[in-house]
Amino acid sequence: MYEMRPEYYTGIAEIDQEHTHLFELAQETHDLLDDNMLHDKTEQLTSLLSELINYTKNHFAHEEAYMGSIQYAHIPAHVALHRSFEQNLMKFDLDLAGEDCEKQDEIVKSLLDFLIGWLIGHIQKVDMLYVKKD
Numbered sequence: 422m423y424e425m426r427p428e429y430y431t432g433i434a435e436i437d438q439e440h441t442h443l444f445e446l447a448q449e450t451h452d453l454l455d456d457n458m459l460h461d462k463t464e465q466l467t468s469l470l471s472e473l474i475n476y477t478k479n480h481f482a483h484e485e486a487y488m489g490s491i492q493y494a495h496i497p498a499h500v501a502l503h504r505s506f507e508q509n510l511m512k513f514d515l516d517l518a519g520e521d522c523e524k525q526d527e528i529v530k531s532l533l534d535f536l537i538g539w540l541i542g543h544i545q546k547v548d549m550l551y552v553k554k555d
Contacts, residue, residue: 423447439480454529
């Protein structure tokens with residue numbers, strides 16, 4: 422359901438691989454939301470959120486290094502968007518849900534909506550700006 426599509430490819434192998442993994446994490450988030458057999462999703466959600474935070478930090482570091490290597494003119498604005506994303510990820514408070522399945526699902530849904538909206542919008546509207554076109 423959530424996957425890398427042709428319009429999301431930058432043509433930069435490392436960045437495209439990392440974007441692909443971010444879509445895989447979005448799919449894992451969707452799968453967690455759809456898992457009605459799991460009563461308490463706290464452990465899985467905590468693990469998923471931790472991986473998202475760590476992975477995006479590494480991905481952003483690679484992307485920022487690439488932008489530096491091509492002397493992209495709008496690095497500061499792009500970096501600010503990355504930091505904003507990281508700050509927004511940190512706002513997902515799992516303690517609010519406790520063991521309440523409905524509240525956990527609300528958090529998972531909010532995370533999924535945030536992740537997909539940001540990922541697609543950022544790739545298509547922001548990342549494509551630094552891609553050198555021939």
